[in-house]
Amino acid sequence: MTKSYIRFWGVRGSYSAPFETCLKTGGNTPCVEINVDGHTLICDAGSGIIPLGNKLLNNEKNKDILILLTHFHWDHISGLPFFGPAFHPKYNISFFGPGESKEIIKKYIDDQMKAPYFPVGTEEWVANISYLDPKEKNITYGPMEISYYSAYHPGITYGYKINVNNKTIVYIPDNECLSPNKPIENPEEFSDEEITILEEMTREEYRAETNTIENTDILIHDAQYTPEDYEKKKGWGHSCYTDVINMAIDANVKNLFLFSHDPNNNDEMISKIFEDSKKIIKNRGSSLKCFISTESLKVSLD
Numbered sequence: 014m015t016k017s018y019i020r021f022w023g024v025r026g027s028y029s030a031p032f033e034t035c036l037k038t039g040g041n042t043p044c045v046e047i048n049v050d051g052h053t054l055i056c057d058a059g060s061g062i063i064p065l066g067n068k069l070l071n072n073e074k075n076k077d078i079l080i081l082l083t084h085f086h087w088d089h090i091s092g093l094p095f096f097g098p099a100f101h102p103k104y105n106i107s108f109f110g111p112g113e114s115k116e117i118i119k120k121y122i123d124d125q126m127k128a129p130y131f132p133v134g135t136e137e138w139v140a141n142i143s144y145l146d147p148k149e150k151n152i153t154y155g156p157m158e159i160s161y162y163s164a165y166h167p168g169i170t171y172g173y174k175i176n177v178n179n180k181t182i183v184y185i186p187d188n189e190c191l192s193p194n195k196p197i198e199n200p201e202e203f204s205d206e207e208i209t210i211l212e213e214m215t216r217e218e219y220r221a222e223t224n225t226i227e228n229t230d231i232l233i234h235d236a237q238y239t240p241e242d243y244e245k246k247k248g249w250g251h252s253c254y255t256d257v258i259n260m261a262i263d264a265n266v267k268n269l270f271l272f273s274h275d276p277n278n279n280d281e282m283i284s285k286i287f288e289d290s291k292k293i294i295k296n297r298g299s300s301l302k303c304f305i306s307t308e309s310l311k312v313s314l315d
């Protein structure tokens with residue numbers, strides 16, 4: 014029996030996609046459960062946290078839950094008003110996320126449930142709720158060691174690194190990853206010397222990004238755009254899947270899970286993205302294993 018696992022509960026970026034053509038991949042927004050020997054860690058609280066909450070209420074003996082929020086965009090918190098364990102007195106729920114203080118994190122979470130946006134406020138939560146100090150550099154949760162770093166995404170957004178069972182997991186659902194070979198935009202505005210400096214800065218930033226995820230066993234990464242989409246949406250804070258694959262190969266990642274699928278991409282489109290991903294990996298002669306994150310996918314950590 015699998016004791017420790019990762020389970021995907023929501024894999025869509027931006028907004029949910031409860032459409033017939035998307036059901037194979039899944040329509041809920043980001044939520045990933047990491048369960049190690051009964052310790053429940055939840056990454057993000059998109060709509061996927063609702064069925065996860067129902068499962069916890071029905072099955073789990075463990076009543077301690079830590080929720081890591083990467084940021085407070087709606088697609089990452091919209092499941093909280095319907096998260097069953099928060100309305101049950103036997104649960105101890107802690108939150109961690111980006112912010113200046115515990116009070117600010119609490120306010121961000123409270124605000125989306127205030128009238129007129131929602132009829133029931135967080136004062137109705139009867140679980141024991143706590144907010145971890147956002148200035149903590151590292152968090153220990155059961156056997157898990159958790160650290161975080163900043164992503165390229167509007168506002169302050171984190172990626173989380175979790176070390177457990179001699180494995181490294183990186184969860185970074187919203188991030189525009191760099192490419193070292195992208196041409197400088199509007200090169201006519203710069204001198205040759207400035208272009209050389211800009212190119213070196215890009216390479217330096219790329220090295221920093223690949224260092225962060227180097228040798229990661231399991232990378233769960235934003236892969237919202239196709240190359241065609243990305244041309245129109247540069248700077249929006251999401252990645253093109255081809256850039257993510259190349260970055261994962263450069264960083265010697267072992268297993269890559271493409272995540273935060275565009276709600277406009279149906280199952281057929283996502284299958285095409287997967288086939289193209291395998292081609293890129295083969296052409297580069299890499300041993301990277303690539304997967305599409307799908308709702309209810311479970312990965313063993315034993």
Ligand SMILES: [Zn+2]
Pocket residue numbers: 084086166187
């Ligand atoms: Zn976002």
